[in-house]
Amino acid sequence: LNKREEAQTKSDFERDKSREKFSSLTIEEAQLNLGKNDNEWSSTLSVIKQMTAQLPILEKEVPRLWKRLREALEQEKQEHNYINISRYQEICTEDIKLTAEEDQLQALDYFNKIGIVSYFATDENLRTIVFLNPNWITQGIYAAISAENENMKSGWFTKTWIDEFWKAHPNKYTFNDRSLLLRLMLKDNFDICYPSPDSNTYIVPMLLPDKLGVTGFESEMKFLYRYPYMPKGIVARLIVRLNEYIEGDLRCKTGVVFWDKKTGCRAKVEQDVDPTSGLKLLSIELKGGTIDQRKEFLGKIREQVDYIKKSAFRALNYDEMVICNCEVCTSLKAQYPNSDKEEQRPFQFALKTLSKYANAGTNTIECQRKMGPVSISELMGTVYPQNQIEQKLRAMESNTPPTTPTPTPSxxxxxxxxxxxxxxxxxxxxxxxxxxxxxxxxxxxxxxxxxxxxxxxxxxxxxxxxxxMTETDKDSLTGFSKVMDKLNVFKPFTSSKKK
The missing domain is CATH 1.20.58 (Methane Monooxygenase Hydroxylase; Chain G, domain 1)
Incomplete structure (x- = not known):
């Protein structure tokens, strides 16, 4: 928290509520006055270092050769911000004697996870490049999207403008550098921007206006994501990932209207707040087409929301909420379409709750508006085609959080x-x-x-x-490593544990 006397901003962080809501996290609070040259900042850094050093990934043992490989890559970084994959393999084979390709790629994946390098294994255009200096990427992209340019502030830029901007940057980005940076900003990497039909123009959803400005959208189907905590940028990334479906200019920083021209289905996706609980919501309303076409279109949107979680917010939890379709809830929706009162809104069921009931052999669940049973199969049928319901139930029941495998010795x-x-x-x-x-x-x-x-x-x-014996290579995590390396106040530390 910035406690500088003349500060105009105020933090909305509530420590006690956060500790209650995220009981599995260790939450510390520090009050700083960055306008004074005292020891508060250095003390806060010490706390951050101590908390980072206790993270589980830092205790994993790695093969002994990986330490030497990291040192070799750090040396290579003195001359190159990035190298091609063949040069990386040459360093592994000739300098480190790490000859097996699977061992080389496993080491590269580990270094990517802890922020030593950046490597985009799933992008066919970038998987042949190893970025040795992640800060070099951050500096170029952040400088562009925060530039004092009226077009960029409005959420768009031209290829000509950004090319000239990077040419004049202190890092002196070359033609090849500029092509790589722009590729990193697109879909399947950072999901920052997408090309408009006019190929010389790019749209940056995170910089678009706040309001969608769509009224009178009479939906025939609704689905909700309910978040205890919603990171900024989820809708912006969703817009990038589904940009081919955007209807005209109906898009903003926190909402968008998608249109499937083949089926006539429309979907309004918007950030919202639950008026009762105060939890953040991602609302998806659909209309047009047949009921099965709407379900299919909803499935495409949910698939991308799931991708964003897995690629950027693995630890993020949310509930997928199904709107009750009983006669009482249907009547409430028609009578009070935009009511903030809980008793006037249709009841919502968490999809995972329906899954548990169904897999326990229960066919119905009680709706608290109707005060009576509702068919689980019919509720699931509002989201999935009938032939997919049993398959989806089994998949949700057996789904477990992803784990990071422990590196094996080379x-x-x-x-x-x-x-x-x-x-x-x-x-x-x-x-x-x-x-x-x-x-x-x-x-x-x-x-x-x-x-x-x-x-x-x-x-x-x-x-x-x-x-x-192998050694334990204790490194900082991705984001922390990048920030601290940029501030030049904390270098990743390595300790050896020998048996």
Missing amino acids: KADDKRKNVITGAIIAIVIFMLVGGFVFLFISLEINILWFISSILFILLLFPSIWSFA
């Missing part, structure tokens, strides 16, 4: 351990054979042989074992 590490284990066995056999031979010569010589052999092994063993 083949080079396995080979090293096998060689060293063999060497130790050979030394022990040599000691026993020597002892057996000297036993026939002299008891004193035999005792000296055993003592000297044991001392030799004790002195050599720690070095051999240390060389054989």
